Amino acid sequence: GASGDADGEAAKDGSAIKIGILQKSRSDQYQILLNAAQDTALAELKSCGKIADFLQVDADTDVQKQLNQADDMIAMGVSVIIMSPVDANGCAPIVDKCKEAGIPIVIVNSKTSNVEDATAFVGSNDVEAGEIMGNFIADQLGGKGNAKGNVLQLEGDIGNSAQIDRDQGLKNTIYKEEGATVLESLSGKWLREEAMRITEDWLQKYPDISAIAAENDNMGMGALNAVINAGRKDDIVIVSVDAIEDAKLSVQAGELDATVLQDANGQGTGSVDVAFQIASGETYEKNTNIPFVLITKDNVDQYL
Amino acid sequence: MSNLESAFLLEMMGITKQFPGTLALDDVQLQVRCGEVHALMGENGAGKSTLMKIAAGQLKADRGEVLFDGKPVCFENPAEAIDAGVSMIYQELNPILHMTIAENIFLNREPTRFRGLLVDRKKMNQEAAAILKKYGMNISPQVKMIELTIAQMQMVEIIKAVTFNAKIVIMDEPTSSLDADETENLFRTIAELKERGISIIYISHRMEEIARICDRVTVFRDGRYIGTREISEINRPALIKMMVGRELSDVFDKVPVRQGEVVLKVEGLTRNGVFQEISFEVRAGEILGFAGLVGAGRSEIMKSIFGLDPYDSGEIIWCGKPLTIRSTAEAIDHGIAMVTEDRKKYGLVLCRSLYENIGLPNLKKQQRRLFINHKANNAKISEYAKKLSVKASSLSVEAVSLSGGNQQKVILAKWMMASPKLMILDEPTRGIDIGAKHEIYKLMCQFAAEGMAIIMISSEMEEVIGMSDRILVVHEGRLNGQFHRSEICEGINLQEMILNKALGGDK
Amino acid sequence: MSMQAKQTEQSFDLALFTRKYGILMILVFMIVFLLIASPTFRTLQNTINVLNQISINGIIAIGMTFIIISGGIDLSIGSMIAVASVVTGAVLAANPGNVVFAVVLAAVACGLIGLFNGYIISKFDMFPFVVTLGTQLIFRGAAYVISDGKSYVLTSNAFKEIGQGKLLGAIPYSIIVLISIAFIGFVLLSRTKYGQYVYAIGGNLHTAVASGVNVFKIKLLTYMMMGIFTGIAGVILTSRVNAGQPSIGVGYELDAIAAVVIGGSSLNGGIGTIPGTVIGILMIGVINNGMNLMGVSSFYQQIVKGFIILGAVILDIMISRRKSK
Amino acid sequence: MSMQAKQTEQSFDLALFTRKYGILMILVFMIVFLLIASPTFRTLQNTINVLNQISINGIIAIGMTFIIISGGIDLSIGSMIAVASVVTGAVLAANPGNVVFAVVLAAVACGLIGLFNGYIISKFDMFPFVVTLGTQLIFRGAAYVISDGKSYVLTSNAFKEIGQGKLLGAIPYSIIVLISIAFIGFVLLSRTKYGQYVYAIGGNLHTAVASGVNVFKIKLLTYMMMGIFTGIAGVILTSRVNAGQPSIGVGYELDAIAAVVIGGSSLNGGIGTIPGTVIGILMIGVINNGMNLMGVSSFYQQIVKGFIILGAVILDIMISRRKSK
Numbered sequence A: 001g002a003s004g005d006a007d008g009e010a011a012k013d014g015s016a017i018k019i020g021i022l023q024k025s026r027s028d029q030y031q032i033l034l035n036a037a038q039d040t041a042l043a044e045l046k047s048c049g050k051i052a053d054f055l056q057v058d059a060d061t062d063v064q065k066q067l068n069q070a071d072d073m074i075a076m077g078v079s080v081i082i083m084s085p086v087d088a089n090g091c092a093p094i095v096d097k098c099k100e101a102g103i104p105i106v107i108v109n110s111k112t113s114n115v116e117d118a119t120a121f122v123g124s125n126d127v128e129a130g131e132i133m134g135n136f137i138a139d140q141l142g143g144k145g146n147a148k149g150n151v152l153q154l155e156g157d158i159g160n161s162a163q164i165d166r167d168q169g170l171k172n173t174i175y176k177e178e179g180a181t182v183l184e185s186l187s188g189k190w191l192r193e194e195a196m197r198i199t200e201d202w203l204q205k206y207p208d209i210s211a212i213a214a215e216n217d218n219m220g221m222g223a224l225n226a227v228i229n230a231g232r233k234d235d236i237v238i239v240s241v242d243a244i245e246d247a248k249l250s251v252q253a254g255e256l257d258a259t260v261l262q263d264a265n266g267q268g269t270g271s272v273d274v275a276f277q278i279a280s281g282e283t284y285e286k287n288t289n290i291p292f293v294l295i296t297k298d299n300v301d302q303y304l
Numbered sequence B: 001m002s003n004l005e006s007a008f009l010l011e012m013m014g015i016t017k018q019f020p021g022t023l024a025l026d027d028v029q030l031q032v033r034c035g036e037v038h039a040l041m042g043e044n045g046a047g048k049s050t051l052m053k054i055a056a057g058q059l060k061a062d063r064g065e066v067l068f069d070g071k072p073v074c075f076e077n078p079a080e081a082i083d084a085g086v087s088m089i090y091q092e093l094n095p096i097l098h099m100t101i102a103e104n105i106f107l108n109r110e111p112t113r114f115r116g117l118l119v120d121r122k123k124m125n126q127e128a129a130a131i132l133k134k135y136g137m138n139i140s141p142q143v144k145m146i147e148l149t150i151a152q153m154q155m156v157e158i159i160k161a162v163t164f165n166a167k168i169v170i171m172d173e174p175t176s177s178l179d180a181d182e183t184e185n186l187f188r189t190i191a192e193l194k195e196r197g198i199s200i201i202y203i204s205h206r207m208e209e210i211a212r213i214c215d216r217v218t219v220f221r222d223g224r225y226i227g228t229r230e231i232s233e234i235n236r237p238a239l240i241k242m243m244v245g246r247e248l249s250d251v252f253d254k255v256p257v258r259q260g261e262v263v264l265k266v267e268g269l270t271r272n273g274v275f276q277e278i279s280f281e282v283r284a285g286e287i288l289g290f291a292g293l294v295g296a297g298r299s300e301i302m303k304s305i306f307g308l309d310p311y312d313s314g315e316i317i318w319c320g321k322p323l324t325i326r327s328t329a330e331a332i333d334h335g336i337a338m339v340t341e342d343r344k345k346y347g348l349v350l351c352r353s354l355y356e357n358i359g360l361p362n363l364k365k366q367q368r369r370l371f372i373n374h375k376a377n378n379a380k381i382s383e384y385a386k387k388l389s390v391k392a393s394s395l396s397v398e399a400v401s402l403s404g405g406n407q408q409k410v411i412l413a414k415w416m417m418a419s420p421k422l423m424i425l426d427e428p429t430r431g432i433d434i435g436a437k438h439e440i441y442k443l444m445c446q447f448a449a450e451g452m453a454i455i456m457i458s459s460e461m462e463e464v465i466g467m468s469d470r471i472l473v474v475h476e477g478r479l480n481g482q483f484h485r486s487e488i489c490e491g492i493n494l495q496e497m498i499l500n501k502a503l504g505g506d507k
Numbered sequence C, D: 001m002s003m004q005a006k007q008t009e010q011s012f013d014l015a016l017f018t019r020k021y022g023i024l025m026i027l028v029f030m031i032v033f034l035l036i037a038s039p040t041f042r043t044l045q046n047t048i049n050v051l052n053q054i055s056i057n058g059i060i061a062i063g064m065t066f067i068i069i070s071g072g073i074d075l076s077i078g079s080m081i082a083v084a085s086v087v088t089g090a091v092l093a094a095n096p097g098n099v100v101f102a103v104v105l106a107a108v109a110c111g112l113i114g115l116f117n118g119y120i121i122s123k124f125d126m127f128p129f130v131v132t133l134g135t136q137l138i139f140r141g142a143a144y145v146i147s148d149g150k151s152y153v154l155t156s157n158a159f160k161e162i163g164q165g166k167l168l169g170a171i172p173y174s175i176i177v178l179i180s181i182a183f184i185g186f187v188l189l190s191r192t193k194y195g196q197y198v199y200a201i202g203g204n205l206h207t208a209v210a211s212g213v214n215v216f217k218i219k220l221l222t223y224m225m226m227g228i229f230t231g232i233a234g235v236i237l238t239s240r241v242n243a244g245q246p247s248i249g250v251g252y253e254l255d256a257i258a259a260v261v262i263g264g265s266s267l268n269g270g271i272g273t274i275p276g277t278v279i280g281i282l283m284i285g286v287i288n289n290g291m292n293l294m295g296v297s298s299f300y301q302q303i304v305k306g307f308i309i310l311g312a313v314i315l316d317i318m319i320s321r322r323k324s325k
């Protein structure tokens, strides 16, 4: 991607740099990993005196809350803001406000609709995650172009950008397979118990299911529980996104077929690096793409 | 028992209780002997209920000493008072509506089985049935309270209180909603309790009851102790003077009023199962009395005319024109007002100020403007409050803080302010002290003289006879007889004749 | 006279039962409709499935019946479940063998939490709605603090059995737990002094006090019991999803309240029965299952559920009104 | 005689004001604490910030004050906001120039929705809690159906101004809207017949009926007004987040209810004031802002907020009790 300089040329003295983090959530398993990676990187910067301080606030997946927190942070006059946006459209105003206030902003994890106005972006493309899932299922069901079987889709909270993109990824892949049918998609609201309940009902309804694609691991694990309890794991392929701890363990144990790793560590560390580069006036990458990785039984050990 | 005669079971000395804005009790005393029926009297707001609530552990006194059975006590809550042997029938009825009669009577002392683990319903219902029978109530103990009439609820409350095996039973206006029969029942019960050496504190505004059943009387006025007398040694005027502080002339000083046009004419009004074929008329300036036993359906007739309840057939002719009343708003707009018998339910918004309570039905009339002129409005409200001598520290206090009788005055004030063409009064003086009664009667005459038509339902025979120009008697939802003022004056035993009709005689 | 007629039959309240009849008819109607419309619904397996799914909401709803009859409400259920989940998770993560200890600790923790609710509500005579609106935040926050926001991966197979295991391979344990709790609740509410007091407190607090009922103790007990039941439900849920999560259980109180209200309890207090609540629970379970079987989309599922809640309650009101007039 | 003394001063209810004093003191105390503890809190910019942030919750809380005083509650606020958001979004997506039409349509839609709530509640005399528990699902579902689950990207700059613009570059429009609505609410509640009737209905429904109040109409009006206010709040929120979303607004009713209750309104109905609610709104706003400024982690933010809600209400009760005993 393109590279650029931070607003103003002044290479700031480390003792004056204050980094503010707008977290999306502290309860979402993926976001926890991302937050932790940022935290580690920031703590290190602080301990060697490169930055004065940092501040993390969490929006609890509420757009308005994130907007308010951005206001508060701008009022506090931090040197740079890193944001994991709650919503692509909803958080776009934050980027504008930062621009207005002259505070650089690094967007991490998922994009805002006006991401090009932000100072920098570090993240992955969720459509890609959906495509990886779709391709994996196609491979399992007979290979691309020849895939056959009935697929069910567990969606996240409808309208959420991760849901929209991952859904798009699936639409780009498995939906296009002639031989495969996506029987139904229902929203498990990112929740394990909800996904489990829906899957239980599906298992009653459909005697012949070949695969379940869940838009996050939490739902994938819920579906897995239901499928195992019904004794039908051998017939059904389950894949989901995030590579949270128990999903990886489950892959290792040969239960969950695959999970798609979104590199929280890479995104977290990357975003802090870029933010620090901006604040201290160094050159930085405007767009950093951290790719998704498919984790199966074959390669799971290196991620545990 | 006789050796205990002089000993005091309950002694309350120097009791003081301050409410915000009101000194409800100011250094009062009360001494109740074992096995006596002790009357507590005083005007509305004198502090009777307050003192009794202190005795029953509902309220705590600011100062003063309570001796029970010779020992100083300080009940923290009603449970302690009950344990010690004090039980109370509260002035404001409080049944648990969705529980059965048996469950209400035996609340907190249910018979149990399996070592107290389970409630023995069978036993509870059997015992309750026996008790009900004993007190002349022919009802299953498994009927829910909500299905009872007010009088029946009151009887259940009484039964509950007297079966507590208490040493003292406090009765705060127990007869206010009972009819003659039930009152007799209660008096028998009281005599029985007395026999067993149980003391009774009896609060009532009805002089004749006091004279009949009480041994001694203590009088309060404005939160102060006035004195205690033997009933046998005090006559009625002297007692009234103790309470009111001055002499009262004849209570009913009804002035004859020239009657005007027919204001309301009702023809064949029927509400299926409640009342049938009711026809009558009332003229401007007339006071029309409705007599009958409690439960005869008088209130229901009036509620239908006022739009609170629906009716099934019949015609209402208002000032010569037929009128369909579908809601109270329509009735009020036409100039009908009604003081209902259930003051807590239909009369007051307890958590709001007296200003708001009195103003409520009058807002529409007060002005057609968008905003309320509080100043002018409140000035007018104060005028009416004063007219009815409402006793309150200010009109901005909440209605809940008023004594029962004063609450009734607030309701009267609210409707008088509406200056209706027809005022329906359902038991207007229930729970009201003798002085205030006097004033209300005077006001009724005054309003009648100004051309208002008045319908008065009352279970107090004296009141109906004393105030009405004409009396209609209701029996089981039907009109059964009419008496004119002229007959009233002839001095025959009208009371007996009305009672005969009310019981369904000559049908 | 009609009063006399009722005198003979006992303890089982016919009036209330007929009042409940309306809602029961709706449930029967729904079931019949689904039996015809959905081949899957007819299977025994699906029946077990439904029962299994309602067990968690059911256990909570039983506790909520007591709360609502006593004139209260508890909005902190969802958060309590989260506490139960992370407590179980934390214990099992430290030592997967400690299943009994984990379960007991979760129930005790939620019992104490319920006690806290009850204490504040009765000590300061506050609105349960407000108190639990506040404590709900506190408990959820506590669940996050305990788990540091993370989800515990559970590996104990014994623990997994609680929510996912079946007696003789057919009857899920969770159903057995629900039935036991419903039975205990039924006896407590309709056969013991405690139950009488719960009705009395909700029916008329002042009278209960004036009759010497220890309102403080009864309320405390009721909220504590709600806590314990929620703790049990939380453990089952944790076992079902096989993970201890602080974000779990959001909104569970609303489903439970809906079940209780559909079952004929009055939010004013003083009215309600356990059999009624059981009907309410079944109704919600059948709706959820039925819509999935019929392939109703997520958007419309909410709408249908909303209308069914409204319709059930309105119909119930109309039926009981007609009868009482 | 003592009557006369108080007769002169009117309309402004001193007793109620002193009752509110307690909560005002807590607010002042909190503000003083933050002024000392946080340098940022002292800035004018931050004050404007806080006001801006509370505007949405504030507008809803004003409407909720009427609802709660009338003895009701509305749990469907969050879903109504979503409807307002997608309606605005749909109109603007079709034609970005239609700002006025979009805003009016959103307010009208929510007004009708409120009317629907009010109709069911008063027609069938049902618990507002249950009704709005049901309609909440319906409205949320409707929002998803309208938008097909998608979020509308808004490009109109004029629309953006509503929630993000500032008068003279300093005072956000949303604050002005809040102040206007609070003022209208104040006048309506304390100076009009309608307001008196709302108090009467909430204080004692039967008495209101027997005094000729058209309860049906007043309830309908109140829920409709709640809807319109929520519609306005929804439009501001949509403009603030610059997107029309069906998933927006979840749980907003709870913050509004908390503000109203902190402000001294009784969930039993009949008691409450607009100034009290304004204090409640400010309190919640200051808590949220203060905790962000102090860098309190979100886990602890919830806990602190929960304790502050509890504490505020308990303190208020204790103060007003002390006065009354």
Ligand SMILES: Nc1ncnc2c1ncn2[C@@H]1O[C@H](COP(=O)(O)OP(=O)(O)OP(=O)(O)O)[C@@H](O)[C@H]1O
Pocket: B019, B020, B022, B023, B024, B042, B043, B044, B045, B046, B047, B048, B049, B050, B051, B091, B391, B392, B400, B401, B402, B403, B404, B405, B406, B431, B433
């Ligand atoms: N909770 C309260 N708050 C404030 N004032 C009160 C309260 N309860 C009673 N009062 C006041 O205390 C005084 C005594 O009231 P109380 O109810 O004891 O009178 P009472 O003698 O029983 O009258 P009545 O014959 O009308 O029943 C009255 O002035 C009343 O307004």
Ligand SMILES: Nc1ncnc2c1ncn2[C@@H]1O[C@H](COP(=O)(O)OP(=O)(O)OP(=O)(O)O)[C@@H](O)[C@H]1O
Pocket: B148, B149, B150, B274, B292, B293, B294, B295, B296, B297, B298, B299, B300, B341, B426, B427, B457, B459
């Ligand atoms: N809510 C109700 N539901 C059913 N029946 C009722 C209800 N209220 C009253 N009744 C019945 O209506 C009849 C009239 O009762 P009510 O007590 O009003 O008569 P009343 O002549 O006005 O007596 P009172 O002297 O108490 O005014 C009674 O038979 C009573 O049982």
Ligand SMILES: [Mg+2]
Pocket: B048, B049, B050, B091, B172, B403, B404
């Ligand atoms: Mg009294």
Ligand SMILES: [Mg+2]
Pocket: B295, B298, B299, B300, B341
């Ligand atoms: Mg009557």
